[in-house]
Amino acid sequence: MNKISIKIGVLFFLAIFLLECISMVFLHNNILHSRVHEELTSLQTRGNNHREILEASFHDETIRHIAMMEARTDIQVILTRPDGTIYMSSNRVTEDMKKIMKTVPKHVPHEGLILEDDWKNEAYIASISPVLVDQKITGYVYMFQNTQKIKELISGLNQHFLIAGLLSLLFMIIIIFTLTRYVTQPLIQISEATKRISKGEFSVSLPKLGKDEIGDLGESIKVLASDLEILKNERNEFLASISHELRTPLTYIKGYADIARRQETKGEDRDKYLGIIFEETGKLSKLVKDLFNLAKIDENTFSIEKEKVHLRPYFQSIIGKITPALKENQMDLVLECSDDLYLFLDPIRFEQVILNLIDNARKYSEANTKVRVEARNISGKVHIKIQDEGKGIPEEDLPRIFERFYRVDKSRTRALGGTGLGLAIVKQLVESHGGTIKVTSHPNIGTTFEIIL
Ligand SMILES: Nc1ncnc2c1ncn2[C@@H]1O[C@H](COP(=O)(O)OP(=O)(O)OP(=O)(O)O)[C@@H](O)[C@H]1O
Ligand SMILES: [Mg+2]
Known part of the structure; x- marks a missing residue:
């Protein structure tokens, strides 16, 4: 792994992780809320159903029938008289239930009320539905449901969320890993190529990098490398040529100067040699002048x-x-x-x-x-x-x-x-x-x- 992959990978990861956390929490809360709401309304509806039957026929027979219906479920129904004394209960009435029954407000609407919705802390959720016969309240139907069931439901939900979260995290890491590799691979190849170029290895081979900006960059670097190579070769050739060009007149000058300074050289010959030396020096100074001009043009100092x-x-x-x-x-x-x-x-x-x-x-x-x-x-x-x-x-x-x-x-x-x-x-x-x-x-x-x- 290289630095850029780690950098991009971590950034990707953080961004997606944050996004996922937010959407997970949001989704979780929504589902949880609607599940609890569902349970509460279904409890109240059930209570209202019992009440309707009672309003139709408020007889011991009917009451016993209702008690029997709920006796086998995890829901408990309690019927009280208007003064609050218990008329019927499908199961044993616990202290928790009595405590909730004491919280009934003065006025209860005909369609009933949710008495307790705190499924987290209380033992029961509860609803109440008043029974009206001939416009007079003849009793109250209380419905209780153990919150244990809801708690189990929620913990099942949490577990699902946890598994989904972990799985998507895993996929995310795999995807990010492959994606960052895919994205950074060409950059790394380019960086390695430029390192090689700077060491003087001009024949860099970059694989096809695609048709995007990175591909263009790769192409430019290839062109740059070959230009550099040409330039370097040209420079070497140029230097070789210069030294060669300088050497020829210098050899003449040195050779003829050597002969001219000898004692035995005749005056007439000496003049000839000095003439050659003069001519060669002329050539040399022209060469140096031309080179200087060229260098000035090249450098653009001109x-x-x-x-x-x-x-x-x-x-x-x-x-x-x-x-x-x-x-x-x-x-x-x-x-x-x-x-x-x-x-x-x-x-x-x-x-x-x-x-x-x-x-x-x-x-x-x-x-x-x-x-x-x-x-x-x-x-x-x-x-x-x-x-x-x-x-x-x-x-x-x-x-x-x-x-x-x-x-x-x-x-x-x-x-x-x-x-x-x-x-x-x-x-x-x-x-x-x-x-x-x-x-x-x-x-x-x-x-x-x-x-x-
Ligand atoms: N008018 C021409 N007729 C025939 N050959 C030519 C002509 N001009 C240039 N050349 C050839 O091209 C070569 C390069 O010319 P260039 O002027 O660059 O160099 P040079 O004349 O040899 O040296 P310099 O101009 O530096 O004294 C010459 O050496 C010559 O062979
Ligand atoms: Mg010329």
Whole structure:
């Protein structure tokens, strides 16, 4: 048994027990009252019956007949004269009876009275019926019934109630036990599953928990666990990639620095090695900068400060920055953007998006090719296309190029200074602007990146 089952079980039990007690007491009192009432009225009716016979014929014969009728029952009939002296009794008159007979009120109605109804404390219950002949009271019919019988009846009733109470209590406990188990079982399974998840066991298996809120909770936890697992794996992969990426330039730097500092290294060679070291340090600092940017975007510690930007001059200024690099590769850039396009964006962050994409177009294209930058308003959204005539991206790599450190041709790309973070940053930045980015590519024809904002 676990804590929650006990808690729910006890609460259930107390509530139902209270309810049962109240209804039992109520029922018991009702039955008891009506049984006693029944006995009392039947006694009085019986007395009235005798009285009617007497009123019809008040003769010794009739009186003896009545006495004989009651002599064998547990009821005793006594007939008195108007002054109270006993005329006839079906049995011996006891002291208790005499005591009750003394309590007769002055005026007794014709339909009679209950003289004693205290079945609990007295030996008899009793009734009285006056006998009227020619409008004159000729006597009283007293009826007595031993309360022993009623007491037995009541104690039988109590016993039944006790048995019924105990039985329903037993059933109640069994039902509550099974019900609480049924209700709490899924919760316990969920709690155990979360404990396992927190220990790093992500492949939790929860049985079907039904279609209610608890079932939903179970489903959410499964999703959470698998998300956590993916996240953890991603993080591990990411860390592995980072250390790998850092190691390569560092090995170069260390190796060339070692050769460069040797006495026998010629000045000319030393310059070459120092050049390599400088280049590798450059790559390293770009890598670290990119990583830092990505981490900032991930943490959301980074805010996009949007402002209204006139697109044409904005693109022209970006293109101005990258043209020298393109010229070096003998490449041309064409801008196609009408003068009436405006966008809300963070100019500094978005410049990085465009620069990264144009830089890719430059890096992965041959000489004498063109890059087109195009912005258009299509049904209220601005579509920005960056199109090159480069070597393209194989179809199987397309879905993965936005992943961190993903490069199509690792060794060649690294030679070009690529770390595989550029597009990951582009995607994050576009998404934090509320936009989407798509890519289409045909090997040896070219690649097009399309941003929709
Ligand atoms: N325009 C393109 N043409 C052909 N291949 C591309 C193009 N853009 C990206 N790629 C491929 O996608 C990979 C990922 O690009 P991404 O910009 O993320 O990394 P990178 O250019 O290698 O490094 P970085 O941008 O960090 O310097 C590249 O290595 C390249 O193989
Ligand atoms: Mg790039």
